[in-house]
Amino acid sequence: MKNKKSNIPAFVAASGLVCLLLVAGCSQDDALAPDGGTDDGNTIRFTTAIADFTGSDATDNPGTRATIDPDTGTGSFANGDETTIFVAYEGSNGSVSAYSAIFRNGTWETDNLTWDAFGDGTAELNFYAFFPARTYTETLQSLSLPTDQSTAAQYAAADLLHASALRRVQGSGAVPLDFRHVMYRLTVSLSLSDTPGTLTQTDVDAATVVIKNMCTTGTVDHTGKVTTHSTLSNFIPLKSASGNSFRVLLLPQNVTPGTPWIEITASGKTVTYPVPAGLTTLHEGKEQVVNLKLTNSGAS
Structure with missing residues (x-):
């Protein structure tokens, strides 16, 4: 990563x-994806953002899982970063669909993720993802932090980002995956x-x-x-x-x-x-x- x-x-x-x-975090937007959610065979498109730790006003702002500009504090992913986007029907205990995604040119790209796969257009869907990617299970996932964070690599290894968005199938436009630091x-x-x-x-x-x-x-x-x-x-x-x-x-x-x-x-x-x-x-x-x-x- x-x-x-x-x-x-x-x-x-x-x-x-x-x-x-x-103080609370605030979003820093990356480049936006096209918002025509029904283009290209109903392909689901995404915009994305990363919330930095507000209050990080030092000129030397250490890196975390994603690139943070040291001058502006603006967050971004890098081309080639990977995650898994999970999709579930909101309020349902049914199955969760998982789609591999790659970050390219300001957006997450997936294969074969379309609105058509989710019914008649009235369902509300929950999209969520972690960065770095985590394997989905229906149970809680374990976390363990490195206690020695004295190097840049050890510090970055302690970071985890999460994004979640609700969107109705019938709604047009891209799905916003706005990541925050866990x-x-x-x-x-x-x-x-x-x-x-x-x-x-x-x-x-x-x-x-x-x-x-x-x-x-x-x-x-x-x-x-x-x-x-x-x-x-x-x-x-x-x-x-x-x-x-x-x-x-x-x-x-x-x-x-x-x-x-x-x-x-x-x-x-x-x-x-x-x-x-x-x-x-x-x-x-x-x-x-x-x-x-x-x-x-x-x-x-």
Whole structure:
């Protein structure tokens, strides 16, 4: 699959220096396919989009499963990417049809997927897909995240996209497959305080970050909903190529304020910041940005 291209003796002098931002994703459109849904023997056509993690305003935005432009944040797939598009009658527990699809010139192309295959034109159909492609089963599918995401490849391997669309057979026009990130992203950005004490920029540049007590496994259903298991572990995030930002992809999950969460080590000293008050859920497709200005006071 195509991957993009895509710190304290410590430490925060006051809690007011920790800035938390939780925001929802927004769509970024790719090139559109022709919208004449009845052309070429009733072939079903698709448009597509990818929702980026809103809040990813860094100039070095790490790549995930699909290409994300580092300057604009616009998402896209690459020619030759593959997925499987599933089609089922909405509200029915009947069979699901699966069609292999290849991304070419801004749209997903399939063989032999036509409106004629789905009855008299009144049925409502549910189209859905994962990227990278997943094999359909009628049961929940397992998820397991790499806990070491310190390289671009390991970080990208944690990503999963999902798209879903309802469309009546009798409706004309292309089916919009708008993909969203199933995972949640945490970004920790470190900088030197205006009153750092003996802490230096070199210390900040050499700092390391570990994300603690996060779920590592779970399941996902055909709607893209994730249910986590109770297994917890620590995650090593990906450090930005420039600056001191650390990013990690995590399963959507409930969290408990006060739980040890962000561990930062610099100049041989370590401090751990807890899940902040008011944060109880890590939502899919959203990003939490934690900005920490570091000083040597309060080191542990």
